[in-house]
Amino acid sequence: MGQQKIRNMEEFAAVSGISRPTLSKYFNDPDSVRRSTREKIEAALSQYDYRPNVYAVNQNRRKTRNIGVVVPNLSDPFFSEIGREVELACLAAGYSPILLSSHGNPAQERANLDSLRALKPAGVLLAPFGKASDREAIARFCRDVPVVTFDANVEGVCEAFVGTDNFQSVELIVEYLCRSGEPPCFFEMKTPSNPNANKRRQAYLEAMERHGFAPHIHQVPGEGWNFEEIGATEGGRLISAGAFETDTVLCSNDRLAIGMLSAAYELGLRVGHGKDCAMRIAGQDDHPFSRYTCPPLTTIAQDYGAIANRAASTLFRIIESETRLTEREETLFDGKLVMRASA
Amino acid sequence: MGQQKIRNMEEFAAVSGISRPTLSKYFNDPDSVRRSTREKIEAALSQYDYRPNVYAVNQNRRKTRNIGVVVPNLSDPFFSEIGREVELACLAAGYSPILLSSHGNPAQERANLDSLRALKPAGVLLAPFGKASDREAIARFCRDVPVVTFDANVEGVCEAFVGTDNFQSVELIVEYLCRSGEPPCFFEMKTPSNPNANKRRQAYLEAMERHGFAPHIHQVPGEGWNFEEIGATEGGRLISAGAFETDTVLCSNDRLAIGMLSAAYELGLRVGHGKDCAMRIAGQDDHPFSRYTCPPLTTIAQDYGAIANRAASTLFRIIESETRLTEREETLFDGKLVMRASA
DNA sequence: GAAAATAGTTATCGCGCGTAAAATTTAATT
DNA sequence: AATTAAATTTTACGCGCGATAACTATTTTC
Numbered sequence: 001m002g003q004q005k006i007r008n009m010e011e012f013a014a015v016s017g018i019s020r021p022t023l024s025k026y027f028n029d030p031d032s033v034r035r036s037t038r039e040k041i042e043a044a045l046s047q048y049d050y051r052p053n054v055y056a057v058n059q060n061r062r063k064t065r066n067i068g069v070v071v072p073n074l075s076d077p078f079f080s081e082i083g084r085e086v087e088l089a090c091l092a093a094g095y096s097p098i099l100l101s102s103h104g105n106p107a108q109e110r111a112n113l114d115s116l117r118a119l120k121p122a123g124v125l126l127a128p129f130g131k132a133s134d135r136e137a138i139a140r141f142c143r144d145v146p147v148v149t150f151d152a153n154v155e156g157v158c159e160a161f162v163g164t165d166n167f168q169s170v171e172l173i174v175e176y177l178c179r180s181g182e183p184p185c186f187f188e189m190k191t192p193s194n195p196n197a198n199k200r201r202q203a204y205l206e207a208m209e210r211h212g213f214a215p216h217i218h219q220v221p222g223e224g225w226n227f228e229e230i231g232a233t234e235g236g237r238l239i240s241a242g243a244f245e246t247d248t249v250l251c252s253n254d255r256l257a258i259g260m261l262s263a264a265y266e267l268g269l270r271v272g273h274g275k276d277c278a279m280r281i282a283g284q285d286d287h288p289f290s291r292y293t294c295p296p297l298t299t300i301a302q303d304y305g306a307i308a309n310r311a312a313s314t315l316f317r318i319i320e321s322e323t324r325l326t327e328r329e330e331t332l333f334d335g336k337l338v339m340r341a342s343a
Numbered sequence: 344m345g346q347q348k349i350r351n352m353e354e355f356a357a358v359s360g361i362s363r364p365t366l367s368k369y370f371n372d373p374d375s376v377r378r379s380t381r382e383k384i385e386a387a388l389s390q391y392d393y394r395p396n397v398y399a400v401n402q403n404r405r406k407t408r409n410i411g412v413v414v415p416n417l418s419d420p421f422f423s424e425i426g427r428e429v430e431l432a433c434l435a436a437g438y439s440p441i442l443l444s445s446h447g448n449p450a451q452e453r454a455n456l457d458s459l460r461a462l463k464p465a466g467v468l469l470a471p472f473g474k475a476s477d478r479e480a481i482a483r484f485c486r487d488v489p490v491v492t493f494d495a496n497v498e499g500v501c502e503a504f505v506g507t508d509n510f511q512s513v514e515l516i517v518e519y520l521c522r523s524g525e526p527p528c529f530f531e532m533k534t535p536s537n538p539n540a541n542k543r544r545q546a547y548l549e550a551m552e553r554h555g556f557a558p559h560i561h562q563v564p565g566e567g568w569n570f571e572e573i574g575a576t577e578g579g580r581l582i583s584a585g586a587f588e589t590d591t592v593l594c595s596n597d598r599l600a601i602g603m604l605s606a607a608y609e610l611g612l613r614v615g616h617g618k619d620c621a622m623r624i625a626g627q628d629d630h631p632f633s634r635y636t637c638p639p640l641t642t643i644a645q646d647y648g649a650i651a652n653r654a655a656s657t658l659f660r661i662i663e664s665e666t667r668l669t670e671r672e673e674t675l676f677d678g679k680l681v682m683r684a685s686a
Numbered sequence: 687g688a689a690a691a692t693a694g695t696t697a698t699c700g701c702g703c704g705t706a707a708a709a710t711t712t713a714a715t716t
Numbered sequence: 717a718a719t720t721a722a723a724t725t726t727t728a729c730g731c732g733c734g735a736t737a738a739c740t741a742t743t744t745t746c
Contacts, residue, residue: 055402056732075423228635265637292571294608294637399702
């Protein structure tokens with residue numbers, strides 16, 4: 001490795017024998033220079049380890065190669081997983097992802113968009129809160145920066161949305177539950193901020209009607225992101241009160257289900273589809289911990305990878321075409337039934 | 344809000360009636376200008392919403408106000424929690440945190456340090472892998488940038504380390520387990536990359552000796568970060584083979600314990616300290632999910648907040664003093680026993 | 687082998703701000 | 717009111733690189 005320290009592109013030009021403008025071209029796109037010069041540059045590069053100053057580069061470029069990635073809550077393994085998938089897609093395409101969590105706080109979502117604005121990103125991948133999001137702030141942001149939303153939709157805002165088809169996936173699990181035992185009741189929070197929750201409720205109603213069963217929806221109070229706590233406390237209360245009309249409960253998401261499973265355990269109830277079981281509990285999302293609950297949770301798996309990659313590639317397409325989409329795109333992937341022991 | 348768009352500090356100087364150098368001073372430290380001028384500036388600021396260009400600022404500043412935060416794996420709620428605490432501490436002190444995950448991959452840790460170097464951070468808070476980390480790369484990085492490590496120590500490297508006192512906390516739980524039932528066996532991975540694991544094993548040996556019991560350590564094979572999987576597969580295997588000498592197992596960390604709990608459930612064993620229970624299982628770390636396992640996990644809680652804040656404040660002290668520490672500091676916080684139903 | 691196309695060079699400007707020194711104003715002190 | 721210290725303004729330069737124009741060198745084409 002290097003002898004003297006290279007301080008800037010000028011000095012690197014001197015030691016590599018390549019002119020500065022050509023180096024500049026190379027760093028912006030290695031394939032834009034002739035093969036032989038590229039090899040010369042890379043030879044020098046391996047000798048002197050020089051890297052262009054990020055700040056100087058981004059100050060002058062019309063658009064940076066930064067991609068902002070905003071998720072509502074990194075403490076939720078669901079979002080840390082999908083956030084990671086998105087990051088990888090960005091890196092693979094030669095962009096620099098910047099991952100920000102809104103920490104379960106819609107105000108932080110706004111703050112994150114503000115921070116991102118200062119970084120002049122080429123585009124942003126946003127998993128918004130949904131109803132709790134500041135729709136106006138997001139819309140304003142979208143005017144300045146190309147944005148693709150994923151996981152949760154904000155109707156009509158942003159270039160495109162990529163998520164899971166809740167109607168398909170709820171039908172899938174409702175059908176399974178009806179076929180394999182008593183039809184499911186539906187368990188959710190009273191005021192879910194996530195729009196998927198509303199779609200899932202609606203999908204449950206339709207699916208139950210389609211299969212000729214009466215729907216039973218149970219909504220419980222609770223604020224914030226401590227879904228397991230709410231599932232345990234309120235779910236446990238409903239169970240011990242005998243509030244559920246059937247022995248099967250479909251939870252609006254896995255984290256509520258995880259909480260409810262722990263409550264059932266506390267109550268000494270055996271959960272599952274065996275003969276000796278008192279009830280069945282199912283979730284939605286295939287949370288990373290769902291296979292380690294007691295019993296392991298039957299759920300609907302979202303296709304993390306497909307959603308992340310489609311969201312990213314859609315954004316890249318917009319960025320590289322340098323034009324906004326003429327029409328807002330919505331892409332929904334199918335969920336997959338994951339059968340485990342809980343239902 | 345603003346009429347015309349302010350494009351740079353020059354223009355903002357014009358509309359605010361304050362000279363550009365003074366504005367520059369203000370943005371670097373609002374308290375460095377006279378109260379009356381600060382008010383003038385802030386009045387103009389609320390009218391014209393102008394923000395200095397991040398890239399231009401950082402290009403010229405000797406040191407930026409960026410703080411790199413590197414954790415081994417954001418998918419692990421333990422690290423997303425402590426990462427968040429660290430972020431908050433940075434923001435509160437007026438720094439800009441940049442959170443990077445090494446995704447369970449030591450090579451990525453190196454890559455993250457390389458990326459950070461390009462951002463010329465004022466300092467870095469690093470939770471390293473430990474033995475799996477590239478010690479040489481970290482040491483080299485520490486020569487250029489002040490670094491405080493937390494959670495896992497890399498002996499002798501970096502300015503300071505902040506973590507949990509494993510000897511204190513293991514003694515705490517071993518004492519409790521011995522007092523309340525059969526003395527614990529110890530369950531861990533054969534080749535743990537995390538140095539805490541080694542300390543915990545050592546601490547277990549010492550604690551058992553102190554209490555006059557024979558130690559029993561069970562090490563299982565397994566690679567990577569899928570601890571729950573390893574705990575479930577290998578832990579389940581040991582349980583059904585009757586390999587544990589006593590009815591009590593202390594796991595090296597909560598995630599192994601979570602896996603083992605699910606294995607015990609599968610085997611139809613009741614875990615806990617009740618009379619009808621077949622075995623006890625305890626963990627270490629107080630993982631966010633530990634209170635929702637079946638049964639809820641007895642464990643040792645690390646003081647996330649204290650560790651994060653001490654690590655951050657130590658780093659700030661180094662940064663602001665503009666001198667390296669004369670002597671490497673190590674701070675260990677006590678763990679707290681969290682008694683739940685599993686042991 | 688000459689013309690055309692491609693790639694590289696030199697030269698120069700601009701980006702938005704930090705920073706330093708000198709000149710000037712303002713506030714605090716006696 | 718005079719003295720002094722502190723804050724602000726003016727002026728001027730530099731950071732490292734992107735971008736472009738006008739040339740020159742190299743490679744391709746027939």
